[in-house]
Amino acid sequence: MRALQRERYGGPEVLAVREVATPRPGPGQALVRVRASSLNTADLDLLYGRPRIARIGYGLRRGQSGGMGLDLAGEVVEVGEGVTGLRPGDRVWADLFDQGHAALAEYVCVSVVALHPIPDGVSVADAATVPHSGLLALQGLKPAGPIRAGERVLINGAGGCVGPFAIQLAKARGAHVTGVDESAKFDLMRTAGADEVVDYAAVDITRWGRRFDVVLDIADTRGPLAMRRCLAPGGRYSLIARRLGSFASYVLFAPLVGRLTGTRMGTMFWKPNPAEYLAEFGTLLASGAVRPIVDSTWSLENAVTAFEHLDAGRARGKVLVVP
Ligand SMILES: NC(=O)c1ccc[n+]([C@@H]2O[C@H](COP(=O)([O-])OP(=O)(O)OC[C@H]3O[C@@H](n4cnc5c(N)ncnc54)[C@H](OP(=O)(O)O)[C@@H]3O)[C@@H](O)[C@H]2O)c1
Structure with a gap:
């Protein structure tokens, strides 16, 4: 072969x-x-x-x-x-x-x-x-879930392999979605359903002044102290860690930062092929929601x-x- x-x-x-x-x-x-x-x-x-x-x-x-x-x-x-x-x-x-x-x-x-x-x-x-990127999006959103209709969701690094799935999953739950990535990926994020798109080279989302109910961070560029500034009171943040150092910092410190700031912050613990996630994703694909x-x-x-x-x-x- x-x-x-x-x-x-x-x-x-x-x-x-x-x-x-x-x-x-x-x-x-x-x-x-x-x-x-x-x-x-x-x-x-x-x-x-x-x-x-x-x-x-x-x-x-x-x-x-x-x-x-x-x-x-x-x-x-x-x-x-x-x-x-x-x-x-x-x-x-x-x-x-x-x-x-x-x-x-x-x-x-x-x-x-x-x-x-x-x-x-x-x-x-x-x-x-x-199987890889779609389930990363689904598992990545779980620590910040469940997303409710009308919630404001920020997806940081939304124009890669995982982001377009995450945008669609949040839209399927009725959220208002803001996607952050480079401007060359604006069309992709809009096609996935993002209501708003932001260029990370032009806007520092941690100093932007906008607050979100849910943040899914796929870019993994900033620590919990900076990312908490993106969260509205009671907001939920989930990281898909790209680096061991940030994974450790979000496991060890983010829950404490969340508790002190009235938010919920953490990172996803990923595993390949959980049957219940494949089944959930399969239903979303079959119905055309994703x-x-x-x-x-x-x-x-x-x-x-x-x-x-x-x-x-x-x-x-x-x-x-x-x-
Ligand atoms: N934690 C875990 O358990 C786990 C498990 C499996 C996989 N992973 C990792 O998770 C990642 C999955 O994401 P992916 O596949 O979607 O990655 P990706 O395709 O690299 O997408 C990330 C996007 O973020 C953008 N970006 C870069 N810097 C940014 C910034 N400062 N602000 C906002 N966006 C920025 C990138 O744009 P540019 O092209 O301009 O850089 C890119 O479009 C992979 O790295 C994978 O290896 C983690």
């Missing part, structure tokens, strides 16, 4: 599509024919091996498997010994973050505990945009160029790869 491979950490130049042996499912695994995958900022992080401390988990020199790709949407082809819940032909989706991240291939073997059924009415292309925004679609043979496109900051929406 054809698969995107890398020999070491580095930029898209270390990637190549190669012929490799088709894997066989072991006990508790399923062989999945990949129908679509999509790229995330986390795929770039795994490619470059950043932050460096994460290489202790990913592999010191090149990453776990040599393969690439987190988001999987496809069909079960064969199941291994002891598998009862899945059959050949079943449509499944998953984030392969803790499953060897090798979805950019014609086939991949995955432990069945990570595989969940794609709901009826959801296309494989739409499903492939969601519609993935696709920047471009590439073949597996052009997956290296797709990575270059994302890495250059040119993507405005999800970058799909279809074997």
